[in-house]
Amino acid sequence: MAQISAVEKLFTVIDNTATILKEELACTYLEAVAETGENLFQNTILQEELSELSKKRIEKEYTHVKLDQYAVEEIRKSYQLAALKGMKEATQANHEMTPDAISIFMGYLVSKFTEGWKGFSIFDPAVGTANLLTTVLNQNQSKEIDAFGIDVDDLLIKVAYVSANLQRHSIQFYNQDSLQPLYIDPMDVVVSDLPVGYYPNDLGAASFELHAKKGHSYAHHLFIEQSLKYTKEGGYLFFLVPNHLFTSEYAKELNSFLKEHAYIQGMIQLPLTLFKNEKYAKSIFMIQKKGPNVKAPKQALLANLPKLSNQTAMAGIIKQIDDWFKQEKY
Structure with missing residues (x-):
């Protein structure tokens, strides 16, 4: 079985948690990407309105990553992939990312x-x-x-x-x-x-x-x-x-x-x-x-x-x- 790269691993965590936050907070996926990114940076779940079940699901996802073990380019690429996914869902014409x-x-x-x-x-x-x-x-x-x-x-x-x-x-x-x-x-x-x-x-x-x-x-x-x-x-x-x-x-x-x-x-x-x-x-x-x-x-x-x-x-x-x-x- 192929080994999962560090970028894929971190992206999967960002993606999974953003999807949970999108559903719970009734926001766009791109907004949820920013929310989960802030959680990862602060090392805590900041959204007080979440149900206990969602908090536990998100916490479990976060246990899979330790940011200090990632190279800065791995973090950028993982987060960028999630942001790119969010932009494709958005309808604003200015939501274009430089390749x-x-x-x-x-x-x-x-x-x-x-x-x-x-x-x-x-x-x-x-x-x-x-x-x-x-x-x-x-x-x-x-x-x-x-x-x-x-x-x-x-x-x-x-x-x-x-x-x-x-x-x-x-x-x-x-x-x-x-x-x-x-x-x-x-x-x-x-x-x-x-x-x-x-x-x-x-x-x-x-x-x-x-x-x-x-x-x-x-x-x-x-x-x-x-x-x-x-x-x-x-x-x-x-x-x-x-x-x-x-x-x-x-x-x-x-x-x-x-x-x-x-x-x-x-x-x-x-x-x-x-x-x-x-x-x-x-x-x-x-x-x-x-x-x-x-x-x-x-x-x-x-x-x-x-x-x-x-x-x-x-x-x-x-x-x-x-x-x-x-x-x-x-």
Whole structure:
């Protein structure tokens, strides 16, 4: 019989207890995932309204796991699987999680650009469940990092802070519209899977350089402008963007804005196999905010990522990236 992995074991406990809590509390599965995650972190059952039978069933499940015996990535993956299941049940369009392989690769890129740094500040203006942000933190554990996450969805923020607690990450979360004034200082690094679509608040959009001259503005354009506003001079920004970013309406305005405020470091197109539909395919877009001692790279890093299962092709891409860094950064 195949041995159950640590991730499967922890996920099973989260899943089973969340299912009990969902039925007892008459809430969504995603809300129940946050509730059971908080129980695991506090090492107690916090829901006083539960029946004695349900409490005993949940307690029995919790005896199967000891969190301190799990690696931080095992905790993240287990909790993420449960959150992903909850999102599939939910109907909100913004309940989308950055695929694991992409988050890990973005974490790798952040570590390359911050090589030699003792620490840095980082924020995600569309943090969601914090899967992308915590993956980046897990890949940069040798550095001292001040992390911040912002999201307009209060349930996703709750799922995010429970995830951060379980992984022992100190992240400050803000539940607000990220395109309103933010309560944070400028950051060294920004990482985000940008929400793609229209921003419905035309009055709020009017204060942005990249607002549409008529109708709704593109949210992803406004997020880029807002992120640059809250980035230190010389800071790096890593965005997951739609492949049509520079061919869609207002691309000309976006291009002009970026030329004025940032240097493009690179664009890495992700394999189409990662996306259900080619029109939703994305790339990792990397820029650096301009500053007095900041120079443009002689050549931007441009690459097409192969299928992540193709180890030979992936090794070739990693070498290409390493060579670029040797030439441009070191």
